[in-house]
Amino acid sequence: MAVKPTTKAMHNSPSNKGKKAASSIGAPAQHNQSSRKGKKAWRKNVDIGDVEVGMEELREEERVTGSILQKKTNEELFQVDVKGDEHVRRTQPKFSKALLTSTKILAQRSAVPAVITRTTANPLKRKNLTYEEKGRLLRMGKRPRKGPFNAVIDHTEMGAGSAMLEVSEAAKNSGTHDVWGDSSVQGTKVKHPKTPNPRSLIALPAVPTPHEGTSYNPLVTSHLELLRTAHEIEERRLKETEKLAEMKRKIDAARTAAVLEDAEGVARGMTVQLIDDADAELEADDGKELPPVKKMPERKTKQERRKASRLRAEKRALAERAARKRMLASVDSAKALRKAFGRNLAARERLRVQKQEKMQEKLRQGLAGQRLGKHKVPEGEVDVQLGEELTESLRALKPEGNLFRDRFLSMQHRALIEPRVPVLPRRRKMKIKEYEKHSYKRFDRDQ
Template sequence: MAATTFIASTLGASIAEQVAGKAAGSSVGAPAQRNQSSRKGKRAWRKNVDLDEVEEGLEELRTEERLTGTALQKKKDEELFQVDVAGDDQIRKILPKFSERVLTSTKILAQRSAVPAVFSRASASSSSSTTKAEKRKLVTHEDKSKLLRIGKKLRRGPFNAYVDPDQVGEGSAMLELSEAAKKAGTYDVWAEEVPESVPVKAPQSHHPRSLISLAAVPSPHEGQSYNPPLTSHQELLRAANEVEEQKYKGVDELEAMKAKMEQARQIAAAEAAVHVAAGVAPGMTVPEIADQADEEEGEGAEPPPPKKVPERKTKQQRKKAEKLRAEKRALAEKAARKRMLASVDSAKALRKSIARDLATRERLRAQRQAQMQEKLKRGLAGQKIGKHKVPEGEIDVQLGEELSESLRALKPEGNLFRDRFVSMQHRALIEPRAVVTTKKARRKTKEYEKHSYKKFDREY
């Protein structure tokens, strides 16, 4: 019995020592388990890390905050140091006197932290000890109502009645006034001046309409008169002839292209017919001329000489080649250095040439811009805007035999609507559009054969 008691006491002591070693705390009171032998997993490594230095540093910072209100690193030198020249006679009265009768717990409770306490609710004592900026704001009636709606809690409404949170606007959805409703009445739609709160930004690029100086109704050409001079009439006829020639030139080129495509299609069809007649699929024939040339080359030509395998260089040859490469490299570096020194000496000349080139480019750019503005003054005729091209307008001219020498026999020419529409496109008032022609529904003629005509043989 005594032996059993001794063994149990011995085992209990050893287990207690192991538990005490595992759960031994650090100097700052944090638990530590660094005596554990197993470190197979991540959790074991995390448990067995020595954090005494980190905990001591954090505890020092907390002590500084309790004594001074903040860390000493954040304080200025004027708050930490002071040069005492005169001294203080009342210092002995201020310092606490040592007393053996005061308990240690009383000393600990007497130590007050410089960090302000956290109060759950605003009270007279807390408000007196804190500043106005640190006072906690009370919950307003609107915020409280909003929180109750979100939480769907029962709350009192008008006439001290409970409001149902499932009603429209009483649940979590907020049906508040929009920004437009809040700002209603502050903006005058019919005001002539734009308010300062809504600034209007000017466009960065000028509209071409501001540069066009074309008249809405341009004056007609002198050759369009009912009794024009001969030279003006001939000039207008020549201009109309050039426009028509350009139109027909494009049509002729298109027809020639179509004819070439049709000819190539016919040739391909004829070749395919020949191959089909010979029993060979098109594209599978091998030219005989190439075969004959290959045969002739194979019979009369000599076989190519065997390639000579380069011999392995000796050590002396490799040294000589390396020396030659080093000399070439040194010469190239010397030439590059010489060019660099020459460029440094000619930096002033290069700067002048660059300035001269920039001035020339600026002058050319100004000339191009002036030409573009001068061209815009005459309108957008012939220019491509977007997907379509601005039409130049048709030239209305009569032949010599069609001219009437009196206003009584004058016949109207052209189309006023077309002229106004083209004029607005030239002055950039409307964008150019392609002419959309609607296809008229063609009615197919159906032919019927009467029943009497089907039986004309029987009647006779």
């Protein structure tokens, strides 16, 4: 028997204070209504959210502990520990996955046993049939089979009949081959190049010791020696510059001459001299003989051809006889030739070893002045002061050279970086062509 609430309770009911959210546990509810004059309306819209929350808490306790906590005794819920465990620290491991929060959450299972379901009566599921055998039985029974996207497969198409198609070897062995395994990978070993790396032979220090003549107060002999070295380097550079300028001048002169000599209808390299008719008559009157005209060779007779062939045969026989004599003479002197060949081979090997040692000795001093790739390794500048520029004191000393340039050249000399040339930015050759749209042409007119 339901008890009808009083008017005060109805006014204090939460349903009159505004619409509440739906229950978070069960189905959505309607707790408020504009009028509550009848029993049906009140019973339908009564708020039982608190009761549902309490019932859900009881169910949660039953799932965790196996029964409701209110029905358990104090001995089952509480335990008085009068003496602590002294071996807890020893028995507990330093690290255990059971102490992780994720493991505790996964370990929370219901104490209520699960509902046992009965087995199905499908014979295809009871037997251990493969997917291919099951499909074959369905094809034999003319039963519709569904493929991807629940589409019914046509049994008349290729491979959809009752016959069992053989699976390829690749499909059978799929998943058994380990591509990244060491045992299955049989790659060819990379051969080490026989050409030695020049970096391994270079014994040049990273920061070379400067010459004695570069000191602010050097010895006279050291200073003169450094000046002589700088003079030789500059003189050699000027000679190379003059040689290149001379070669360029010759190339320009040859190109100019070729352009002047290039006339229409005349081969390159030939000059044409025009002679007037009057000059030709004067030359003829002088009595000078014209060069004879070369006649075309006449056709040889049979006798002349036989004579020429006989002469060629005689020359060929004489050449073969001379070659046979040389061969017989070389057979007699085979031992002497073998000894001479051995001496020449030993001399060439000795020269090769000397050349290789010389190159290695040159490499120990760095790659300065040698061509490596497309460019030549620069030798570097010699920083030297003249006699009147020497300060003879550290207080008036002026810095010379560039540390960045020295380090860069040192890395090139030790084959750490390749030689390069400075790449300067180029100006844009193509001019930007501007176009004016048709709408902007009539901008003022539209205004």
